[in-house]
Amino acid sequence: MDEKRKRLTISRRDFLKGGAIGTAALSSGLLLRSGVEAQSAPPGAKISRITLKINGAAHTLEADNRWTLLYILRDQLGLTGAKQGCDGGQCGACTVLIDGKPLYACMVLGIAAPGKEILTIEGLAKGEELHPVQQAFVEEMGYQCAFCTPGMILSAKGLLDRNPKPSETDIRQGLAGNLCRCAAYPKIIRAVTAAAKRIAS
């Protein structure tokens, strides 16, 4: 299964594991693609009080059951590092780590995320000290416009946590769910290779 399909599959499975509320939202047709769409949708949404653990901190909010995790991160909590690209599980710009797995935040409902460890790009550095993957992207200039970079870095972290010594093929496969519209792939692959060496040293 390719990386993109895996992420979508995991997201859907996690959604279904999210319990009765999430299932009810899906079966009643309340699952919309984005929080923005959800906000302007006709009334009838259910509001739930949820607590999300993001970057080690608990965030409690009243959430429309149709809101995606991406909408909550960006528009409710001001964590704009996860980018809204396609908003439909196609580009990877919104990638975050959920329980260590790279997932598309635009494809995960907020109500399915309580109880999980969510890591966004804002939580990766330790104070002023960049994570080795971030540092490698800076040193290798693994970006052009950098719109895809937060998602790329988190996918790379997920990959290196699973496979600390990836081959170039492993890196290409591990990042297959992230698109770079600037086509900076050679520099991105160099950066991930350098990050693996940096972590190993």
Ligand code: FES
């Ligand atoms: S914005 Fe989520 S995959 Fe494109």
Ligand code: FES
């Ligand atoms: S660097 Fe521009 S989208 Fe990747």
